[in-house]
Structure formats: structure tokens, C-alpha cells
Amino acid sequence: MRVTGMIRYVALFITLLGTWFIVQTYFDHRWKAISLRSWLGVTNKPRSEQLPRHKCGNQKSCPQNHFAFKIISGAANVVGPSICFDDMALMSSVKNNIGRGLNIALVNGTSGQLLKADTFDMYSGDISRLDTFLQEIRHGTIVLTASYDDAATKMNDKVRAYFMELGSSHVSKLGFRDNWVFLGAKGLKNKSPFEEHIKNDKNTNKYDGWPEQLEMEGCAPRKMD
Incomplete structure (x- = not known):
């Protein structure tokens, strides 16, 4: 039982660690991308809003x-x-x-x-x-x-x-x-x-x-x- 429980704890720890790493990496890249677009003045507005035609x-x-x-x-x-x-x-x-x-x-x-x-x-x-x-x-x-x-x-x-x-x-x-x-x-x-x-x-x-x-x-x- 002790061995089985230890394996479960280790598996849970590895799962949580992997999830934390993925989330951390995603939000880190996401934040950088948003910051870069904001710094460059780039928005995701529709084309019709960016360049009105007269x-x-x-x-x-x-x-x-x-x-x-x-x-x-x-x-x-x-x-x-x-x-x-x-x-x-x-x-x-x-x-x-x-x-x-x-x-x-x-x-x-x-x-x-x-x-x-x-x-x-x-x-x-x-x-x-x-x-x-x-x-x-x-x-x-x-x-x-x-x-x-x-x-x-x-x-x-x-x-x-x-x-x-x-x-x-x-x-x-x-x-x-x-x-x-x-x-x-x-x-x-x-x-x-x-x-x-x-x-x-x-x-x-x-x-x-x-x-x-x-x-x-x-x-x-x-x-x-």
C-alpha cells in the first residue's frame, strides 16, 4: 500500500508540475505578445475600422x-x-x-x-x-x-x-x-x-x-x- 500510495503521490506531483509549466509558459508568451503589440500600436480591430474609405x-x-x-x-x-x-x-x-x-x-x-x-x-x-x-x-x-x-x-x-x-x-x-x-x-x-x-x-x-x-x-x- 505504501508503495502504491507513493507512486500515486509522485504521479500527481509530476502532473501538477507539468500543468504549472505549461500554464506558466503560455501566459508568459501571451503577455509578451500582448505587450509587444501594444508597444507597436497594433490592434486586432476589423479592417473596416482601421482604414475607412472615402x-x-x-x-x-x-x-x-x-x-x-x-x-x-x-x-x-x-x-x-x-x-x-x-x-x-x-x-x-x-x-x-x-x-x-x-x-x-x-x-x-x-x-x-x-x-x-x-x-x-x-x-x-x-x-x-x-x-x-x-x-x-x-x-x-x-x-x-x-x-x-x-x-x-x-x-x-x-x-x-x-x-x-x-x-x-x-x-x-x-x-x-x-x-x-x-x-x-x-x-x-x-x-x-x-x-x-x-x-x-x-x-x-x-x-x-x-x-x-x-x-x-x-x-x-x-x-x-
């Missing part, structure tokens, strides 16, 4: 009664421009509806619905077609424009005046191979706050013969005033 991939969301937009100009004569409005890709290389010159999308200023999208080659005879296109824009229409390669060759004073009526402050200075992105509207009372322009300058150009690509994002109010 319309058009913008850095922030827009308030009510505003449309999110992003306009990216072309890069030299290699990478085409893109226009996104209210999370809809209106013009892009993927949609195969862009071209060198001016890329213009017309959007209903109330509903955000795409009305028309077209491209105008400023090297060719598209200036008369662009003239007609701009004349026919209706009041309350939002106009989004992106340059690609060159948007100024053969652009005349009449066409520049149309863009000025849409709220542009830079179109009068637009020159050969300048990059330009612009959002305006027909019936706008003041100059548009949504416009960027960079000159073609051999001393500052990012590419050989072209300035760097422009990217502009923001929130356009419905029925811009």
Missing part, C-alpha cells in the same frame, strides 16, 4: 449636400488623366474615354448624374467642336476638366472666355504643355476655388518637356453659387 479615395468625407470629386491630370504624354465624381469614375484610361488635350465631364449640379464626357485634341481641329460643346452647357451644370499632354495649342480667346465664365482664374495663362485641373459650373457667380495649374518650365519640369502631374480633390456643393 468616396473617390479622398482623404476625408464630404458634408451633406456636397459631392466628393478627384481630378488627376495626365503625366507627360504617357499616363492619361482621370476624373472621379461622387465615387463614380467618369473618365479614365480604364474606361478608354480619354485623349490628349482637354478631357471634360459635365455633371448635373443637383443630382450628380453624368450628362456628357468628351475629349478635345488641341493639336487638331477640335477647337470648333470645343467651342460648340462649351456654348451648349446648361445653367447649373458642373464642369470637370483635366489636361493631358497639351491643352493650350490652338486654344483661342473665345474658348478661354467660356472657361472664365465657368469660374476659371488660370485659363487665360494656360500655355503649351502646361498641366491644368479645374472644376467650375455654369452660372457660377464667383471664381471657382477648385483649380490648379502648373507651368511647363524646363528648369522645374519633372518630366522631359512636361511638368509634374496634378491631383486635386475636394467637395463640390450642389448647385454651386
Whole structure:
């Protein structure tokens, strides 16, 4: 009996010792792992909580009664421009509806619905077609424009005046191979706050013969005033 009891005690002791070792090892590694993740700022939050996505991939969301937009100009004569409005890709290389010159999308200023999208080659005879296109824009229409390669060759004073009526402050200075992105509207009372322009300058150009690509994002109010 004594031998049997001793064996039982030894077996129990070994079992308890093994259990203690396993528990100690587990919690020691667990604590270290938790401490390391905390120190690095790593959490186990769902992906949707870590990186909220905003319309058009913008850095922030827009308030009510505003449309999110992003306009990216072309890069030299290699990478085409893109226009996104209210999370809809209106013009892009993927949609195969862009071209060198001016890329213009017309959007209903109330509903955000795409009305028309077209491209105008400023090297060719598209200036008369662009003239007609701009004349026919209706009041309350939002106009989004992106340059690609060159948007100024053969652009005349009449066409520049149309863009000025849409709220542009830079179109009068637009020159050969300048990059330009612009959002305006027909019936706008003041100059548009949504416009960027960079000159073609051999001393500052990012590419050989072209300035760097422009990217502009923001929130356009419905029925811009």
C-alpha cells in the first residue's frame, strides 16, 4: 500500500508540475505578445475600422449636400488623366474615354448624374467642336476638366472666355504643355476655388518637356453659387 500510495503521490506531483509549466509558459508568451503589440500600436480591430474609405479615395468625407470629386491630370504624354465624381469614375484610361488635350465631364449640379464626357485634341481641329460643346452647357451644370499632354495649342480667346465664365482664374495663362485641373459650373457667380495649374518650365519640369502631374480633390456643393 505504501508503495502504491507513493507512486500515486509522485504521479500527481509530476502532473501538477507539468500543468504549472505549461500554464506558466503560455501566459508568459501571451503577455509578451500582448505587450509587444501594444508597444507597436497594433490592434486586432476589423479592417473596416482601421482604414475607412472615402468616396473617390479622398482623404476625408464630404458634408451633406456636397459631392466628393478627384481630378488627376495626365503625366507627360504617357499616363492619361482621370476624373472621379461622387465615387463614380467618369473618365479614365480604364474606361478608354480619354485623349490628349482637354478631357471634360459635365455633371448635373443637383443630382450628380453624368450628362456628357468628351475629349478635345488641341493639336487638331477640335477647337470648333470645343467651342460648340462649351456654348451648349446648361445653367447649373458642373464642369470637370483635366489636361493631358497639351491643352493650350490652338486654344483661342473665345474658348478661354467660356472657361472664365465657368469660374476659371488660370485659363487665360494656360500655355503649351502646361498641366491644368479645374472644376467650375455654369452660372457660377464667383471664381471657382477648385483649380490648379502648373507651368511647363524646363528648369522645374519633372518630366522631359512636361511638368509634374496634378491631383486635386475636394467637395463640390450642389448647385454651386
